[in-house]
Amino acid sequence: xxxxxxxxxxxxxxxxxxxxxxxxxxxxxxxxxxxxxxxxxxxxxxxxxxxxxxxxxxxxxxxxxxxxxxxxxxxxxxxxxxxxxxxxxxxxxxxxxxxxxxxxxxxxxxxxxxxxxxxxxxxxxxxxxxxxxxxxxxxxxxxxxxxxxxxxxxxxxxxxxxxxxxxxxxxxxxxxxxxxxxxxxxxxxxxxxxxxxxxxxxxxxxxxxxxxxxxxxxxxxxxxxxxxxxxxxxxxxxxxxxxxxxxxxxxxxxxxxxxxxxxxxxxxxxxxxxxxxxxxxxxxxxxxx
Amino acid sequence: xxxxxxxxxxxxxxxxxxxxxxxxxxxxxxxxxxxxxxxxxxxxxxxxxxxxxxxxxxxxxxxxxxxxxxxxxxxxxxxxxxxxxxxxxxxxxxxxxxxxxxxxxxxxxxxxxxxxxxxxxxxxxxxxxxxxxxxxxxxxxxxxxxxxxxxxxxxxxxxxxxxxxxxxxxxxxxxxxxxxxxxxxxxxxxxxxxxxxxxxxxxxx
Ligand code: SF4
Numbered sequence: 187x188x189x190x191x192x193x194x195x196x197x198x199x200x201x202x203x204x205x206x207x208x209x210x211x212x213x214x215x216x217x218x219x220x221x222x223x224x225x226x227x228x229x230x231x232x233x234x235x236x237x238x239x240x241x242x243x244x245x246x247x248x249x250x251x252x253x254x255x256x257x258x259x260x261x262x263x264x265x266x267x268x269x270x271x272x273x274x275x276x277x278x279x280x281x282x283x284x285x286x287x288x289x290x291x292x293x294x295x296x297x298x299x300x301x302x303x304x305x306x307x308x309x310x311x312x313x314x315x316x317x318x319x320x321x322x323x324x325x326x327x328x329x330x331x332x333x334x335x336x337x338x339x340x341x342x343x344x345x346x347x348x349x350x351x352x353x354x355x356x357x358x359x360x361x362x363x364x365x366x367x368x369x370x371x372x373x374x375x376x377x378x379x380x381x382x383x384x385x386x387x388x389x390x391x392x393x394x395x396x397x398x399x400x401x402x403x404x405x406x407x408x409x410x411x412x413x414x415x416x417x418x419x420x421x422x423x424x425x426x427x428x429x430x431x432x433x434x435x436x437x438x439x440x441x442x443x444x445x446x447x448x449x450x451x452x453x454x455x456x457x458x459x460x461x462x463x464x465x466x467x468x469x470x471x472x473x474x475x
Numbered sequence: 476x477x478x479x480x481x482x483x484x485x486x487x488x489x490x491x492x493x494x495x496x497x498x499x500x501x502x503x504x505x506x507x508x509x510x511x512x513x514x515x516x517x518x519x520x521x522x523x524x525x526x527x528x529x530x531x532x533x534x535x536x537x538x539x540x541x542x543x544x545x546x547x548x549x550x551x552x553x554x555x556x557x558x559x560x561x562x563x564x565x566x567x568x569x570x571x572x573x574x575x576x577x578x579x580x581x582x583x584x585x586x587x588x589x590x591x592x593x594x595x596x597x598x599x600x601x602x603x604x605x606x607x608x609x610x611x612x613x614x615x616x617x618x619x620x621x622x623x624x625x626x627x628x629x630x631x632x633x634x635x636x637x638x639x640x641x642x643x644x645x646x647x648x649x650x651x652x653x654x655x656x657x658x659x660x661x662x663x664x665x666x667x668x669x670x671x672x673x674x675x676x677x678x679x680x
Contacts, residue, residue, distance in 0.1 A: 223476065225652040225662075228496040229613050232650045236619035249551055249563035249617035284562070287551070330568075330614065345678060356678045363674045366667060368592055370614040417677050421670040426591075426614060428652055429494065429666050459615045 187264060193465060193472050194276030198254065200474055201324045201463035202246045202285045205237045208398040209435070209460050213237070216372060216432035226430025233425070233458055248459045251286045252326035254308035255391060259321040266312045273310060277302040319468040323395050331369035331457040336361050337383060340449040349449040351410055354379055361453040362418045362434065367427015370457035374398070374436040375414070378452045381442035390452035393438035395462055402439065411437045482542035483586040485606035491653045493662040497610060499649040502628060503544040504536070507567055509639035511575040513632065519578050532631050539643060540583035547572060547590030549638025559627035561644065565617035566591040577601035593654055593663035602657050609655035623649045
């Protein structure tokens with residue numbers, strides 16, 4: 187296998203500096219929807235100009251370049267240890283080039299490692315698949331929006347939320363209300379229903395990799411996604427919490443099997459800077475999307 | 476969009492109401508946690524007995540902050556041939572300065588505080604008492620805001636570290652929105668109250 191370190195640096199650069207086309211398009215649509223010269227419209231205008239500037243200058247879209255989360259799909263026979271080493275090296279190089287801010291802090295000493303290396307940092311998930319190439323997806327998950335991400339245990343009497351999709355709808359709307367503008371709204375929600383606390387959170391973040399315009403193959407979930415998007419926006423929180431029609435740009439829901447005793451709903455809140463990028467390695471050829 | 480130019484008069488501030496987008500021009504100062512604590516301990520709690528070593532910084536800050544603007548920001552900076560510039564300059568979360576902000580506004584005659592996330596009732600009261608506003612910058616728009624910083628004029632208390640020092644900067648067309656005004660209005664509270672009512676409607680029955 188060839189050394190992919192440089193390719194990973196490029197993947198990081200793209201994620202940090204180029205907002206995905208579906209996100210940018212959603213922001214533009216949102217801007218057109220808001221009242222002209224309202225605070226909401228102004229905020230979206232600033233965000234869009236910032237996105238354009240970052241792409242042109244190849245500088246980070248946001249100064250918080252977040253936690254890098256890598257999802258790696260690889261064929262039989264590839265050394266995941268080697269891939270992990272190359273990804274870690276790429277993070278250090280990307281930090282040198284200022285595509286990433288030094289973001290990894292030792293939880294005991296408070297010391298910043300300076301190069302985005304650390305214990306279980308960055309996040310990497312390896313999935314063996316039956317295709318012969320490698321696919322690596324990257325999400326840069328911001329801290330402000332991570333702080334408003336949350337998890338519910340159903341039933342929740344306060345919200346009248348039972349162990350069904352109606353209950354899920356209720357707690358998710360509550361989460362959006364609690365977040366207000368603090369996750370740098372308008373955001374995208376990744377939601378997981380089921381699992382244990384840990385697997386549920388992981389799954390909720392994985393939903394954020396889905397393109398905004400895809401349709402959930404499970405009709406009940408597709409319906410829930412549409413409804414939550416609409417009702418989340420009805421809350422009127424708006425960009426940055428300034429009020430307005432756009433609080434959410436997308437909602438994606440996935441499920442996991444759970445124990446009979448537990449019913450968790452995890453809500454991963456992703457800010458407007460929903461920075462994801464992916465890369466495919468097919469023989470010698472490397473392509474990015 | 477309304478233009479605000481530093482120094483800002485009290486009359487100009489009193490005209491502003493929540494929800495109004497503004498474009499800021501002129502010389503402003505950054506300050507976050509360490510800076511606010513420092514101002515309280517050395518200038519405000521000492522009741523005029525300014526420590527001799529801090530006298531020079533005090534006079535600078537007095538001139539800058541009277542009818543001036545303080546920005547909650549820990550910038551990423553760069554130095555080329557001895558000249559500083561801002562690379563990324565997005566707002567940081569303001570609520571951490573809530574214990575200090577009201578006193579700083581009152582003592583120096585600050586007219587605007589810029590940050591993100593809004594502030595609490597003590598600051599809102601100070602805005603009413605002294606004629607000041609809270610301006611919300613756009614979270615995440617670090618590249619664009621850095622571009623509106625045209626010049627780094629000076630830096631004080633560099634020993635606090637780059638993010639915590641007082642950076643004196645000249646900005647042009649700095650975009651923000653008034654979210655707390657000098658009449659007791661808080662957009663944050665309004666939006667919260669309104670979304671609570673809508674949430675109750677969406678999940679009733
Ligand atoms: S929440 Fe997102 S946009 Fe806001 S500061 Fe953090 S990374 Fe940037």
